[in-house]
Amino acid sequence: MNSRILQVRKYLNLSQKEFGNSLGVSRDVIANYENGRVIPPNSIIKLLCSVHSINQEWLETGQGEMLDRVNRKSDLEILLETLSTNDRDGYKKRLVSVMARLKPEDWEVLERIAREMLQTEPTTPPDPAAEMADLKQRVEALEKEEAETPAPAPIRTHSH
Numbered sequence: 001m002n003s004r005i006l007q008v009r010k011y012l013n014l015s016q017k018e019f020g021n022s023l024g025v026s027r028d029v030i031a032n033y034e035n036g037r038v039i040p041p042n043s044i045i046k047l048l049c050s051v052h053s054i055n056q057e058w059l060e061t062g063q064g065e066m067l068d069r070v071n072r073k074s075d076l077e078i079l080l081e082t083l084s085t086n087d088r089d090g091y092k093k094r095l096v097s098v099m100a101r102l103k104p105e106d107w108e109v110l111e112r113i114a115r116e117m118l119q120t121e122p123t124t125p126p127d128p129a130a131e132m133a134d135l136k137q138r139v140e141a142l143e144k145e146e147a148e149t150p151a152p153a154p155i156r157t158h159s160h
Contacts, residue, residue: 002036004059005048008066009034012052018085023047101142109135 009019009030016034017027023044032038040048049056055068083092102110109131 001039001060002034004062004066005030005040006034008048008052008054008059011066014085022051022085098139098142101146103138106135106138 009016012019014022015027016030020027020030023030024047025044029038033040033044045056045059048054049059049068053068055064055066058064058066079096083096113131113135
């Protein structure tokens with residue numbers, strides 16, 4: 001079970017401390033679970049499965065799928081949770097903010113890059129460096145445009 005606990009934590013992209021906080025235990029306790037020095041009590045197993053939508057049978061035996069289909073969080077919910085708990089320097093929030101302002105053609109570039117990354121045998125030689133450079137220029141232009149856009153004037157109310 002220890003390797004599956006580690007697998008869950010890595011899937012959630014959490015440090016041992018963050019994972020422990022989600023379960024009300026210390027980083028050291030998580031390290032002991034992951035190293036197999038300590039077997040987690042049933043209360044922790046149930047809490048881990050409930051909080052992180054993990055299939056308890058899989059966690060305990062390795063049978064079935066890792067994610068609990070009944071309680072599975074959507075990818076968006078997982079992203080939002082990750083943004084709120086695991087973003088030390090604010091990079092992820094800035095990235096999502098930039099992504100929210102992408103134009104359709106920018107999304108097409110990202111999609112091409114993602115598809116190329118997922119291909120095991122690319123049919124055409126990818127040039128992700130050129131596409132990333134183009135995307136970087138577009139993101140920088142968006143950031144410059146945002147910085148140059150004046151803030152709206154405050155609304156003033158008049159007393160009569």
